Amino acid sequence: MKKIIKLQDLDCANCAAKIENAIAKLDGVIDVKVNFMGQKMTLEAPDEQFDNVLAQAQKAARNIESDLVFLG
Amino acid sequence: MSKKEKSLLKRILIAGGFFAVLLPVYQLEMVHGPPRLELLLFLIPYAIIGWDILWKAARNISRGQVFDENFLMSIATIGAFFLGEYAEGVAVMLFYQVGELFQSHAVSKSRRSIADLMDIRPDYANVMRNGALVQVDPEEVAVGDTIVVKPGERIPLDGVITDGCSTLDTSALTGESAPRDVEVGQDVISGCINQTGVLTIEVRKEFGQSTVAKVLELVENASDKKSRSENFITRFARYYTPAVVYAAIALSVIPPLVTGQPLFLWIERALTFLVISCPCALVISVPLSFFGGIGGASKCGVLVKGSNYLELLADAETVVFDKTGTLTKGNFVVSEIHPQGLSQEQLLELAAYTEHFSSHPIATSIQAAYGKAVDPERIKEIEEIAGHGIRALIDDREVLAGNTKLMRLKGISYSDDTPVGTVVYLAVDGTYGGYILISDEIKADAPKAIQELKEIGIRQTVMLTGDADAVGQKVASRLKLDKAYTELLPADKVERLEELMAEKSQKKMLVFVGDGINDAPVLARADIGIAMGGLGSDAAIEAADIVIMTDEPSKIATVIKISKKTLGIVWQNIIFALAVKAIVLILGALGYANMWGAVFADVGVSILAILNAIRALNVNAFLPAKQNR
Numbered sequence: 132m133k134k135i136i137k138l139q140d141l142d143c144a145n146c147a148a149k150i151e152n153a154i155a156k157l158d159g160v161i162d163v164k165v166n167f168m169g170q171k172m173t174l175e176a177p178d179e180q181f182d183n184v185l186a187q188a189q190k191a192a193r194n195i196e197s198d199l200v201f202l203g
Numbered sequence: 204m205s206k207k208e209k210s211l212l213k214r215i216l217i218a219g220g221f222f223a224v225l226l227p228v229y230q231l232e233m234v235h236g237p238p239r240l241e242l243l244l245f246l247i248p249y250a251i252i253g254w255d256i257l258w259k260a261a262r263n264i265s266r267g268q269v270f271d272e273n274f275l276m277s278i279a280t281i282g283a284f285f286l287g288e289y290a291e292g293v294a295v296m297l298f299y300q301v302g303e304l305f306q307s308h309a310v311s312k313s314r315r316s317i318a319d320l321m322d323i324r325p326d327y328a329n330v331m332r333n334g335a336l337v338q339v340d341p342e343e344v345a346v347g348d349t350i351v352v353k354p355g356e357r358i359p360l361d362g363v364i365t366d367g368c369s370t371l372d373t374s375a376l377t378g379e380s381a382p383r384d385v386e387v388g389q390d391v392i393s394g395c396i397n398q399t400g401v402l403t404i405e406v407r408k409e410f411g412q413s414t415v416a417k418v419l420e421l422v423e424n425a426s427d428k429k430s431r432s433e434n435f436i437t438r439f440a441r442y443y444t445p446a447v448v449y450a451a452i453a454l455s456v457i458p459p460l461v462t463g464q465p466l467f468l469w470i471e472r473a474l475t476f477l478v479i480s481c482p483c484a485l486v487i488s489v490p491l492s493f494f495g496g497i498g499g500a501s502k503c504g505v506l507v508k509g510s511n512y513l514e515l516l517a518d519a520e521t522v523v524f525d526k527t528g529t530l531t532k533g534n535f536v537v538s539e540i541h542p543q544g545l546s547q548e549q550l551l552e553l554a555a556y557t558e559h560f561s562s563h564p565i566a567t568s569i570q571a572a573y574g575k576a577v578d579p580e581r582i583k584e585i586e587e588i589a590g591h592g593i594r595a596l597i598d599d600r601e602v603l604a605g606n607t608k609l610m611r612l613k614g615i616s617y618s619d620d621t622p623v624g625t626v627v628y629l630a631v632d633g634t635y636g637g638y639i640l641i642s643d644e645i646k647a648d649a650p651k652a653i654q655e656l657k658e659i660g661i662r663q664t665v666m667l668t669g670d671a672d673a674v675g676q677k678v679a680s681r682l683k684l685d686k687a688y689t690e691l692l693p694a695d696k697v698e699r700l701e702e703l704m705a706e707k708s709q710k711k712m713l714v715f716v717g718d719g720i721n722d723a724p725v726l727a728r729a730d731i732g733i734a735m736g737g738l739g740s741d742a743a744i745e746a747a748d749i750v751i752m753t754d755e756p757s758k759i760a761t762v763i764k765i766s767k768k769t770l771g772i773v774w775q776n777i778i779f780a781l782a783v784k785a786i787v788l789i790l791g792a793l794g795y796a797n798m799w800g801a802v803f804a805d806v807g808v809s810i811l812a813i814l815n816a817i818r819a820l821n822v823n824a825f826l827p828a829k830q831n832r
Binding site for chain 2: 140142143145146148164166167168169170173194195197198
């Protein structure tokens with residue numbers, strides 16, 4: 132499953148790159164792209180794990196940029 | 204400005220005001236208070252402006268994220284306070300926040316202007332439901348539904364007109380400002396604005412499949428495909444910050460041990476290092492430039508599917524064209540009329556009358572060239588001689604129109620030195636009357652397109668065509684192309700393209716331009732595939748890396764120019780930012796640059812790099828003059 136998630140308050144391009152790297156390392160992530168200019172993230176993971184992966188990704192992203200909000 | 208930006212601005216103003224009062228008071232030593240008081244007073248603006256940075260730094264360290272800019276700024280400013288340089292401590296934090304505010308504002312502003320540019324998403328559709336018109340979300344409309352589009356509204360879905368006529372503004376999709384006339388039976392695409400009349404449209408594609416949704420998806424995802432320079436900068440940033448931090452530690456410890464100079468002097472120099480260690484200017488300005496370049500290109504009616512393609516295009520060396528539909532219009536028109544013993548008008552009139560009942564493309568083109576109504580009363584007899592042409596009695600004169608075989612069959616002597624193309628010979632009452640040449644028309648801007656490509660440094664222009672050699676060579680020589688390969692089968696095209704790819708310089712790019720119809724393998728094989736006339740052609744949008752929404756080949760030079768400009772900006776920023784940082788690092792290590800200099804350099808570089816990056820969005824120079832008003 133592939134989902135586009137809008138991001139709010141993604142403030143710096145460097146952090147976007149860091150977030151992308153951190154999420155890419157998570158288990159179950161097939162592909163992830165954090166688009167700073169578009170303020171969104173494309174996350175691909177197997178259907179049955181998707182919600183779990185998304186929660187993990189959110190946690191990983193918050194570790195880097197605490198103000199970040201996933202708008203779903 | 205967002206809420207977050209507003210509150211930051213407020214803090215900057217308050218802390219800045221406080222600082223502006225404190226600074227002269229202490230610099231001019233107007234007050235001789237106890238040093239404790241001085242520290243306390245400077246801590247007030249510092250706390251106002253820097254609390255969130257300190258807090259983030261502390262929190263991130265607890266999570267094992269050490270080398271981020273919050274940490275660096277905190278260490279640098281706290282260090283300054285410990286050294287008694289209160290003013291420097293506050294100033295660094297203040298200017299850092301000014302830079303952050305500017306950066307955030309510039310980015311959201313350019314994002315918004317690109318979003319406006321691509322604001323082609325229709326908000327609603329007026330759909331017929333049970334005989335009444337209802338306003339619904341375009342996504343809820345099904346194929347076969349009937350929708351009504353009023354003047355001033357945006358066409359929400361692709362379909363065919365069943366009632367009404369109007370003019371459409373296609374500029375949001377094509378960059379073309381001339382309105383397009385439409386009438387019953389014509390296909391219309393979503394995203395155009397209906398200007399004059401009410402249109403009733405039968406929907407042919409659901410929203411997700413319609414042009415507007417595809418275009419939006421394509422542009423929005425374009426910056427996902429990262430360019431080499433973006434990847435370079437991201438990699439660079441990963442090593443740059445830690446490297447500078449370690450250099451700062453070494454700088455604060457080693458020289459004092461070796462030279463015996465006081466420790467605080469070198470710590471101060473090391474803190475200067477930390478101020479300049481943030482790679483933000485680069486990391487933000489590179490993707491911002493590409494985003495701007497892609498946005499600017501779409502303003503010109505060219506969709507670039509990724510930053511990487513925009514980057515590669517600047518290295519284009521060879522441009523290979525398909526002929527029909529790319530350089531030529533792919534339709535037949537009368538290009539020459541050579542009468543003999545008749546006037547041009549007479550010859551054309553007789554031909555139009557003779558071909559009146561035929562629907563062959565050649566007949567259609569002659570009728571179109573004649574352009575007047577035919578009076579069927581004047582045509583007495585009409586007989587088609589298969590494979591030869593037509594014999595007709597017009598105004599009681601026997602007219603023959605057809606090929607050389609017809610002339611020979613009827614024993615009419617005709618002139619043989621006719622040019623290349625499809626020729627219709629005409630005879631009246633057994634006497635040769637001249638000929639009409641019909642050929643595929645070269646697009647109006649094709650000569651300009653080739654000339655511009657030469658001007659911007661394309662080494663070789665090549666044409667591939669399945670057409671007859673004589674026809675192909677003529678088009679090639681008229682357009683001054685360097686090479687033309689003719690009479691090619693689709694598989695031959697791939698082979699020729701591969702030969703050309705092998706010939707070109709290694710790091711340079713080969714661009715193939717086609718109309719997306721039956722040249723998908725060649726589009727895919729080339730370094731960069733450009734499809735023409737993307738409006739309404741799904742195949743072209745799928746297969747190509749870059750889609751030109753209009754039928755104009757001159758847009759190829761336009762997008763290469765945008766690519767070169769964008770790349771120029773990217774490298775200006777990279778070189779400028781790295782040079783300034785390197786100079787400040789050296790001066791700082793030698794003790795010539797203090798923290799003031801470092802923070803000015805860092806914030807200044809960021810601001811200049813962002814302003815420079817925003818230039819990529821400005822493509823007015825490449826748009827047709829009429830839009831420049």
